[in-house]
Amino acid sequence: MTGIAVTLLTLATLIVMSIRFDRGHREIARLPMQWSLSGRVNWTAPRRLALAFTPVLAAILLITIQITAPVQTQPPGSDGSVLPALLTAALLLVVTHAIHLRLCDRMTSRMN
Structure with missing residues (x-):
């Protein structure tokens, strides 16, 4: 349930x-x-x-992480939680999108 919330919150933020x-x-x-x-x-x-590229990419990536993680063999002592990978991917996607938008803003302000 937490993974779904992280995915939805990340997608909402990107959108x-x-x-x-x-x-x-x-x-x-x-x-x-x-x-x-x-x-x-x-x-x-x-x-x-x-502007749609990163949110669509994020949806594909985060859903894939949630679907594939439970079926992969977990190392001994692992609780099988997908949350650390999901949070890392979500954070990187939001930061990358923010950087891209900042660079686009800087480039378009130079053109005007």
Whole structure:
């Protein structure tokens, strides 16, 4: 039950982050998706697709962790809890999405 709550809370957080960013950047048609080491944008995606990418990826990843973890062989002494892996993945997804949105914000503010 805790795993489901973590998944839903993470997805809600990512979706709210994307919606808030979208509301503030409606004039931008495409958002950067990858940067080179020199800081140049390698490729872009349509704004809505770019903002939906991380929440969709998170849903796939977090659900996969919950489904596959119970069927894997657990080491002796392990309680078989999937919560540490789920929390780690959730935290990394939220932080990564925040960094991506910050970089997009910085890049779009330079363009204006």
